[in-house]
Amino acid sequence: MSEYLKSPLMGQMMRQPLLISSIIIHADRHFGDNQIVSRRVEGDIYRYTYRDCHRRARKLANALKTLGVKMGDRVATLAWNGYRHMEAYYGISGSGAVLHTINPRLHFELIAYIANHAEDAYLLFDACFLPIIQAIAPLTKTIKGYIVLCDRDQIPQDHKIPNLLCYEELLDASSDDYAWPLFDENSASSLCYTSGTTGNPKGALYSHRSTLLHSYASVMPDSLNVSGRDTVLPVVPMFHVNAWGLPYAVPLTGAKLVLPGAALDGKSLYELFEQEKVTFSAGVPTVWLGLLTYMAQNKLTFSTFKRTVIGGSACPPAMMKTLRNQYGIEVIHAWGMTEMSPLGTSGTLQNKHLLLPAEQQEAILQKQGHAIFGVDMKIVDDDGNALPWDGTTYGNLLVKGPWIIDAYFKDEGGDVLEDGWFPTGDVATIDHDGYMQITDRSKDVIKSGGEWIGTIDLENIAMAHPAVQIAACIGVVHPKWDERPLLLVVRKPDAEVTKEELLAFYEGKIAKWWTPDDVVFVEALPIGATGKLLKNKLREQFKDYILPTA
């Protein structure tokens, strides 16, 4: 371990705290006229500027002050990507309160649990989520008011929420004369609960410092590579790990920001991409699936869109290929977690790779990528011993860095670090050049005869088959090997493929003993609130399944 020394000589540099308010101040002063374009929940397109956003965020800060919100108080949001949500990002955190973004796709009882656990003082919500508010209002204990993000005349008469406030009324009644306060940069800025597939959700409590450092790191050319020449459309929701930090990263570059609201279907997205000349986007694989299906059906191409970051779960290589070869879109594979703000790695090439054949370059880019400066990582065995970076040895992936949690909010789950490192719950390899590849979630790994079988490889191979829409692989009890792989497959509409054909498709692509023992065709697979496959549900559903090999 390193020693911690006391310094006799300090640098003589300006000491100003790293605060979220500095981002919107910068955007206003230096890119004030640049645009934020939002598709509203109401359906129309709304345009304004960073300067407008800053002015309304100051009004919100004054409104919150009037409502009695104090430094450190949690203020929740239940909202799509839109300009009012941006104002909440800056108005709440900038004033020293804590922005608590809630995922509206969660079950209402879980939302109430989260709001109570966070002790939210207020909750801002899009009018379309009124049914959720009606369901949770009787269950929440600390919320003093529900602020609906619309005009007074857009609020339904029979809303039945006694403590309902109108956002636009609050802003109209508030002055834009507000000086963002200064405070310790380690102060809490925002709160995001992980959608744990087991147990209660746990909160990651970010700080202003962690958010600013993450913002600097995220715009770097080898991270998201955001420049002032981009038009950025975050498909990833602002309730999902702060839309991967884009609501902070984009304003600091002065890029044009396009927020898609609730309309995430292929047609709506495609039209917005074209109309606003989007150059860069970010989202989970399932979103691209919908968009690409729509485009294929209508024989469409993109005219300005040229780069996307895909994360949240591993992007199937087949989808990466389609995006790159058919639509000319550079795909950056990224990996991270709610507990990591979320960016950990991104997949870009290094100078020495530039002369490699395209096929070898693609193989590198299909990995989750190399650590972004600030993040360190290692793989360890079950006893915590570091494993070699050879691209084949896999182990538990641990990370550390200034935008990674050191504990969950209120210390839920106790001491989570292992010797200062955060255990990600992923199983991965790291190669000689520092590229990490997720083999599996540690809880999804199939333990067959004492050896591990990674399920992601098995799923990717299945999804490369032209008849397969989506596939999942789980371990099923086996009398001899403890567990063996079972493949669950959703076929493409009108496509045909048999179990035998699919199993034959694995030949030569993996070790023979990794081949699934059986295939079951299903109508759909269970997808969670953040677009991830819910494998625990599948394991529950197939827990008594008898494999033909058993």
Place this chain on the structure above:
Amino acid sequence: MSEYLKSPLMGQMMRQPLLISSIIIHADRHFGDNQIVSRRVEGDIYRYTYRDCHRRARKLANALKTLGVKMGDRVATLAWNGYRHMEAYYGISGSGAVLHTINPRLHFELIAYIANHAEDAYLLFDACFLPIIQAIAPLTKTIKGYIVLCDRDQIPQDHKIPNLLCYEELLDASSDDYAWPLFDENSASSLCYTSGTTGNPKGALYSHRSTLLHSYASVMPDSLNVSGRDTVLPVVPMFHVNAWGLPYAVPLTGAKLVLPGAALDGKSLYELFEQEKVTFSAGVPTVWLGLLTYMAQNKLTFSTFKRTVIGGSACPPAMMKTLRNQYGIEVIHAWGMTEMSPLGTSGTLQNKHLLLPAEQQEAILQKQGHAIFGVDMKIVDDDGNALPWDGTTYGNLLVKGPWIIDAYFKDEGGDVLEDGWFPTGDVATIDHDGYMQITDRSKDVIKSGGEWIGTIDLENIAMAHPAVQIAACIGVVHPKWDERPLLLVVRKPDAEVTKEELLAFYEGKIAKWWTPDDVVFVEALPIGATGKLLKNKLREQFKDYILPTA
């Protein structure tokens, strides 16, 4: 003014100090095999990797410990850009001592003054600088040893320095087993003296925090835009504001680094650019002048070089045009100061400019650029009142940000800030879109009849004339107008131009009363140790000049 609040709730993120050692640790762990290529002072090319650099930096840290160097002690360097200087950057700062880079082009008495003021404990130097060491050794008071950056057998026998140590011997005798210490990120990391044209040099004392934040900011797409796919050759010396931060920024991206040593002539640079497939470089305008002259004489083109940052002083638009149109090199205009680590602004386009005609885009790119996130700026009149951002009103330029000094080392010059802002000594305009343009140094501005005349415009116009190699404009005493502009011109070899032709060349390009009152042709202009025109020398030389209009 903003209030400073006390936070009741801290974020729950890992708290690790931002330290320079983390950069070389990252480069080793994640880009360990990537190359650093150096042209040695000895003349040959030396190749090794980030992993090698880290190992030898650890050896240096152990060697310094053995020599009794403690946290906060200053250790000086007098060296060209090379791998041993890189090791000094990390070995000295990483261990908690302060890297003090000295400009070898300064007069030896000034070097001795600086070393005494900094109270340097040791001084590392390239063997070619032995004559400087021989001159300063009798004058320095605190230096315990001079460490020559070469092998024992390369040291001249008759060096006459009693306390001379051999760098390679020290490293050979030291273990590479060294754990970088942890300490307050505000600790001093490095020290750089400004080459003040008047008065004694003053030191900017950087911290680990300021250096790390500057590093993140400098690699952003709208700053230097450094990626792992680049091969970077910093022409700007490592003794000149830390080579604009590239020795920190490049390793964190994993890019290949090429260090040119002492050979900065056109031929040597060109050969190194081609041989190592350099993609990106950085330097002052005078360096590009030498390189372009050599290339024009030999009818050469670049095969990989595609982007350069030019700063230090304003790049003449004619040079920018030649680089862009004739050689296909994207030129990024940057501006900063030793007191700013140094980056303040960079010139890149925004999304809304992409559809402008090329000519209008060029006009934007000729400005010094927009503030890099982290830096804020404003222009004020002599009473400190903020002036409008309209692109024409000019005033004193003030800046603030976490990598800008709040005082000089040892508080030389007293309280330098104005209400928390650092006065740059530049006069500038800022336009509606946040692009700043330096009109002049405030001390170079010509005060004619109560109005200001900026000299940079006058010089740029002269340098756009095909017969002009370089030009300078100064104010000369005038009985009626107080001061009037005098233009000093060095003609290109074998080129002819008369005073009348040059003055006619100004017609229609500026306000008539800005036109210089006279032209004097000279053989050369005085250039300072950092490549800047020494206008105070010119003013001294021409202080009794009688203008024909007087």
